[in-house]
Amino acid sequence: MIYTVTLNPSVDYIVEVEQFELGSLNRTVADTKFPGGKGINVSRVMKRLAVESNALGFIGGFTGKFVEDFLNLEKIPSNFVKVSGDTRINIKLKTEVESEINGLGPNISEDQLTEFFEIFQKMTREDIVVLAGSIPGTLPSSIYKEIIAVCKEKEIKVVADVSGDALKEVISEKPYLIKPNHHELGELFNTEIQSVEEALVYGKKLVKQGVKHVIVSLAEKGALLITENNSYVANVPKGKVLNSVGAGDSVVGGFISAISKDYSIEEAFKIGVAAGSATAFSMELCTKQKIEELLPYIEVNEVKGEER
Ligand SMILES: Nc1ncnc2c1ncn2[C@@H]1O[C@H](COP(=O)(O)OP(=O)(O)OP(=O)(O)O)[C@@H](O)[C@H]1O
């Protein structure tokens, strides 16, 4: 089973406002709500690709019920620990540009954390754990490291889509896959990354540090997959970006779905990139049909020679 962990899920409230004016009353021209949080998005994308997963994390209140009911409707199994506060609401404001306001999230007690760790006891080495998203303020910043320690004991593969200090911590645990975007990769090395070539240099350093697969996404500039033996570069298809929320999660969901179906690493990478772009070109997360439409426009090439 693939388990996705979203420590701080959300209701994503997507609001469209024409000519947004700061300091004034603005009215929406359209709004929608979706369950959110990076691990949950990964589960939803995998479901669309017919790959089962189980969503874990902490939810509470009326917003938590919304998330759980939505996943039930989509037939995505979940095993959330219930907390007393409300799951956060994250505002995704669509005007001429996209802006986001992500909430803090509810408190999580020691007992609730213990309950969460108990779920890992029944996992086996055939399982995969996807850690995705930020760590709520009431949890220790070392939580991802602690989860990985439990996974290591059971030889469970760990995928991590996290940023900032959490990413640094996770890298030292040599996970199976990480997917930083180029800004997050640059932050790790105190530098700014602008191009695929620069990203390759720093992505390779992470593989040297023991990470098995590194996917670096560079939005419209393309993406890289670096493994111990090979590096691959992919272009992204051209299209109108309607919604970038969840595009990165879709890359992870697409890649893991394909790996779990024993596709080659190049093919899995291509499907991941197609899923990312399919989400970027849709109002909601990608569909299988949209991914398939985009696949012919993506080329994956091995990076050869000196650059490798
Ligand atoms: N302008 C674009 N055109 C085509 N595809 C895009 C574009 N922007 C993003 N994507 C797709 O989404 C993927 C992830 O985008 P990005 O590099 O911005 O990652 P991210 O910052 O993790 O995403 P997110 O917006 O979910 O935080 C890309 O690899 C690509 O497939």
Ligand SMILES: O=P(O)(O)OC[C@@]1(O)O[C@H](CO)[C@@H](O)[C@@H]1O
């Ligand atoms: O606050 P975090 O955990 O960093 O990110 C949460 C979030 O912005 O990420 C997802 C998109 O990737 C959204 O569904 C969600 O609102």
